[in-house]
Amino acid sequence: MQRKVEFGSTMKKIVVTWIFPLAALVIFYDSLSDWEPREHWGVLFAYTLLTIFSTFAPIRTLNTILTLNNAVIFSGILLFGAWVGVWSAVVETLILAFLIRSNPVKAMANIGQLVLTIWFVGLFKNSIDHVPASTMLMDLLLAVSYWFINIVLCGLGISYFFKTNCFTTVQKMAKGTTLTYLLLMVMAGIGSRLFETYGLYTLVPMMAAFITMSFVFHQYYDSMNKLQQKVEEVKTFNHKFLTAMAASIDARDRYTSGHSQRVAHWGREIAKDIGLSATKVEEIYVGGLLHDIGKIGIEDEILNKKGKLTPEEYDKIKQHTVIGYEIILQAGMFNELLPAIRSHHERIDGRGYPDGLAGDEIPLMARILAISDAFDAMVADRPYRKGLPVEEALQEIKRGSGTQFDPILAEHFIRIVHRLPCEELQSIIGIESIPQKQLQEAIR
C-alpha cells in the first residue's frame, strides 16, 4: 500500500513537473508554423484582443474567480483550430507572467496543462470531424470534453502541489464552481457558430448575455457571501459567549480560574489526536468549556471552603454534574453536550458519579473530558497548594488508566503532552482567565 502511494506521487511529480512543461514546449513549437501564414495574422490579432479582455473581465463566484479565457480558447478551437487556442493560452500566460511574479514551476505546469487540454481537444475535434451528426451536438460534446480534460489535468497539478488525493480533487472540482465554466464553454460554442453565420455582430448579443450573466452571478454570490459572513458572525458570537460563560463559571470558584478553558483545550487536543471530525472536535471543545456549568448551583461556602469537605458537602459538590445537565436540558440548546456535562466524573470501573456508568457506557466525550479535567486539576496551582509537576500528573493518569480513565485515551493524552515543547506546555498550564490567544483560537 505504502509503496503504491509512493509510486503514485512520483508519477504525479514526473507528469506535473516534466511532462506538462515539455508538452507545452512541443505544442508551442508545433503551433509556430500555424501562426506564420499571412491569412492567420488577423485571427491572432483578434484573439490577442479577446484574450486581453477576458483576462481582466472575470466572473466572481463564491470563492474562486472565473475568467472567460477558456471560453475564448474554446471558440478559437471550434472556429479555426487548436493553434488559435494555443496562441490565446500563450498570450494569457505571458500577460500574467509579466504582471504577476509567480512560481516558475507552477506557471510552467499550468501552461502545460492548458495547452495539453487544447491539443487533446483539437485532436478529438479532428477525429470526429467526419461523424455525420449535427455540428451543434458535436460542439457540445467538445465543450464537455474540454471541461473534463481540463479539470482532470488541473486536478492532477493541484493534487501534486497541495498533496491531496487526485481522484477526490477532480471529483470536487467537477462538482464545484467549474460547472459555471462549463456553462461559459457551451455558450462560447453556440456563439462561435452564430459568428460563422452572422459575423461580428454576434459579439453584441454574446456580450450582452455575458454581462447579464456576470451581473446575476455577482448578485447571487454576493448574497451567498453575506449569508456566510452572517453565519461566521453568529459562530464568533457564540464562541465569545461560551468563553465568557466558562470564565464566569470558573470565577465563582476561586480555586479554578481558567480551568474550563484548559479542559476544553486538552479535550480538543485528544479529540484531534484520535482522528475525530472537525465538528466533533469543536463539540468537545465547547463541552469542555461548559462541563462545570452546574457549579452555578453549588453554594459559595462549599465551593470556596478552605479545609476538608464533609461527606455531605462532598455529595453536594457531586451534584454539579446533574445540575449542569438539567440547565442545558432546559435551555434546549447544545443537546449534543449533555453527556459531557453529566458524565465527566464517571469512571471506567463504574465507581464514578452520578450514574455509576462503566466502560463503553460512558459517552466518548465524557471519557475524553474526564482525563482533561483530572490532569488540569492536578497540575494547576491552587491558592493553598502548588500544582503537581507534569510528569507526576501523567504518572497518576497512567496509574488510573483502565480503572478511572479509558486506557486508550489515556495513552493518547500522555503522548500529546510529551510531544509538546516545554514552554508551550507551561504556557497552557499557566492560562488564567481568558487570554487573547485562546480567545482567538476559540473564535476561529
Add this chain to the structure above:
Amino acid sequence: MLLDVIGLSFVVALLRGGRIKEFPKFHKLSLLFISIALQAFSALYPPAGGIFVSISYAFILAFLMFNRQFEDMRIFMMGWFLNALAIWTNNGRMPIDLEQAKKLPYDLTPVINGTNFKHSVLTESTNLPFLTDVIYMPSIIPRVISIGDIFIMLGAFLLVQRLMNKPISLLQLREGKNYATKS
C-alpha cells in the same frame, strides 16, 4: 508616435475627473536616454543601424524592468518584449507588411530600399512574421502595428491614467474588485 493614443488617454482621464498632480518618478532614467541616443546613432549611421536598434531595445527593457513596480510599466514591458523578439530575430529592424503599409500616406521607398533605420520589408524569409508590423490600424492616426504595439498602447493608456491621478489596476480588475487602485 502614439500621440493619438496618448491624447485619447488624456481625454478619458479628464472625463474620469483626473488632474495632473505630480509627475511620477522613474528610476534609472539614464537607461532611457541611452536607448534614445542609440536609436539616433542608428539613424545617423544606417549600416550598423540593426545592432544599435537591437541594443536600444535591450536598454528600454532594462529601464522598464527597473520601474516594474507599476503595472503600466509591466504592460509596456510585455509589448516591448514582443516587439524586441521581432526585431532581434530580423537583423535589428522591424519588418513591415507592404500590403498594409501601402494604405498609409507615407513614402515607402526608404523601407523598400533598405535605408530606413527602423523598418524593413516583410518577406517569406522573415522570422516570427506574426509579431511584426502587419495589422493596419485606420484611426485615429493611420498606421501599421504589431501585436506588441497593442500592449504598448494599453500601457500608454494606463500610464496616462496614473499621471492624471486616476490609476487603473488590471490586477484588481482580474480579482473582480473595483478597477481603481487605492493609492
